[in-house]
Amino acid sequence: MNKCDALIIGGSAGSLDVLLKVLPLIKPDLNFPITIVIHRKNGADSLLPELLSGRTKLLVKEIDEKEVLRPGTVYIAPSDYHTLIEQDHTFSLDYSEKINYSRPAIDATFQTAAEVYKEKLVCLLLSGSNSDGVNGLKSVKAWGGTAVIQDPQSAQVSYMPAQAAAQVKIDYILPIEDMADFINLLS
Amino acid sequence: MSIELPVITDEQVEVLLSDLLEYYGYDFTGYSRASLKRRILRLYSLDKIPGFAEFRYKIKSEHGYFKRFVEQITVNVTEMFRDPLFFKTLRNEVLPKLGTYPFIRIWVAGCSTGEEAYSISILLKELNLLHKSLIYATDLNPVVLEKAAQSMFAMSQMKQYSENYISSGGTNDFSSYYTANYSLAKFNEELKSKIIFSTHNLVSDHSFNEFQLILCRNVLIYFDRDLQHKVLALFDDSLEGLGYLALGTKETLDFSQISKSYKRLPGEKIWRKTN
Numbered sequence: 001m002n003k004c005d006a007l008i009i010g011g012s013a014g015s016l017d018v019l020l021k022v023l024p025l026i027k028p029d030l031n032f033p034i035t036i037v038i039h040r041k042n043g044a045d046s047l048l049p050e051l052l053s054g055r056t057k058l059l060v061k062e063i064d065e066k067e068v069l070r071p072g073t074v075y076i077a078p079s080d081y082h083t084l085i086e087q088d089h090t091f092s093l094d095y096s097e098k099i100n101y102s103r104p105a106i107d108a109t110f111q112t113a114a115e116v117y118k119e120k121l122v123c124l125l126l127s128g129s130n131s132d133g134v135n136g137l138k139s140v141k142a143w144g145g146t147a148v149i150q151d152p153q154s155a156q157v158s159y160m161p162a163q164a165a166a167q168v169k170i171d172y173i174l175p176i177e178d179m180a181d182f183i184n185l186l187s
Numbered sequence: 188m189s190i191e192l193p194v195i196t197d198e199q200v201e202v203l204l205s206d207l208l209e210y211y212g213y214d215f216t217g218y219s220r221a222s223l224k225r226r227i228l229r230l231y232s233l234d235k236i237p238g239f240a241e242f243r244y245k246i247k248s249e250h251g252y253f254k255r256f257v258e259q260i261t262v263n264v265t266e267m268f269r270d271p272l273f274f275k276t277l278r279n280e281v282l283p284k285l286g287t288y289p290f291i292r293i294w295v296a297g298c299s300t301g302e303e304a305y306s307i308s309i310l311l312k313e314l315n316l317l318h319k320s321l322i323y324a325t326d327l328n329p330v331v332l333e334k335a336a337q338s339m340f341a342m343s344q345m346k347q348y349s350e351n352y353i354s355s356g357g358t359n360d361f362s363s364y365y366t367a368n369y370s371l372a373k374f375n376e377e378l379k380s381k382i383i384f385s386t387h388n389l390v391s392d393h394s395f396n397e398f399q400l401i402l403c404r405n406v407l408i409y410f411d412r413d414l415q416h417k418v419l420a421l422f423d424d425s426l427e428g429l430g431y432l433a434l435g436t437k438e439t440l441d442f443s444q445i446s447k448s449y450k451r452l453p454g455e456k457i458w459r460k461t462n
Contacts, residue, residue, distance in 0.1 A: 092219040092409075093437050
């Protein structure tokens with residue numbers, strides 16, 4: 001497998017529990033950034049970065065617009081904006097229409113990242129109840145990146161990863177307990 | 188909609204941007220590319236354009252299509268009383284301060300279809316300040332301004348807007364501000380009477396007045412850093428001493444040259460110009 005320059009994790013219903021289990025096991029000297037796009041309710045003050053930063057030594061922060069992606073940092077997509085990745089490895093935010101009834105939409109981040117990081121991108125789609133992320137994974141594959149899903153059998157809500165498995169040639173299907181090792185070995 | 192594989196390259200996006208500048212004087216070169224490219228791809232696929240050459244020719248030669256292009260590549264999603272707590276601060280803190288002035292001038296920059304301008308108008312009316320206020324609502328795009336001037340919004344949105352209004356501290360019956368007309372809510376003429384809709388391009392047009400409050404929310408996110416600096420300087424030129432500048436939830440003045448002459452209201456994306 002290619003060297004990983006960026007990992008993006010997308011999830012919806014049932015994905016927070018996975019993150020809470022996996023994140024504490026990620027090694028602190030990770031040499032690529034992790035970006036997390038999770039569907040959730042709107043709210044100016046999101047508790048998600050705080051919740052996750054209590055579980056890891058990695059720096060966890062909500063994304064600021066124009067921020068540069070840096071290794072060893074966990075970025076959380078803000079609620080009610082789409083998070084896009086630019087060719088110069090910065091984030092930009094976008095308040096356009098919802099995609100798959102979602103803002104943030106996992107597709108928007110996967111697709112823009114796919115063009116930027118190409119074969120050095122790994123995208124992981126977790127538990128969820130709609131098909132956001134599926135088209136994104138198609139783009140990731142088209143640009144040579146690696147598509148990974150949570151094993152639908154281990155997902156609280158299997159629909160999202162199952163849709164991905166049905167429509168995209170997935171590279172790795174992981175149960176929750178294998179995810180941390182997988183991520184640590186990407187370095 | 189979703190795009191699987193781009194059919195327009197980054198280089199072709201640059202060609203379109205330089206055409207727009209050369210033929211129409213619209214400068215989008217300072218816009219963040221990821222969003223712009225998604226919008227362009229979306230339109231290209233929506234309109235079933237057979238190829239890039241046709242697309243380019245259509246934009247260059249058909250003025251009507253050029254207008255559609257500009258409308259579609261800019262984001263025109265907006266709401267009334269979006270971020271209710273922001274409007275609560277306007278209602279309780281900012282507007283009462285401005286109420287001590289003999290005349291209030293407000294600029295809603297990048298107003299799109301006008302939802303925020305009408306929201307401000309409602310606040311001013313409730314604070315009994317509307318009679319001595321003027322709201323300049325500007326956008327680069329004449330098509331959205333025409334829509335804004337009709338003061339009609341989808342009925343289907345009214346439940347959400349009414350909830351936003353109540354969370355922002357509104358105590359009236361929100362439905363008293365409009366008349367239902369099939370699928371549209373027509374807002375009262377009085378609300379529009381103090382709004383001036385006009386085209387203004389933040390990229391290329393200059394300051395045109397002095398204001399005590401400028402709102403520009405979720406516009407700067409589409410600009411690169413250089414253009415953000417330029418536009419913030421334009422706002423600074425257009426704002427009186429002790430005036431207020433309001434930005435979107437994820438936007439900031441922090442990195443900007445002008446920040447040293449501004450003080451932020453705690454917890455809000457509102458800055459007050461020091462004297």
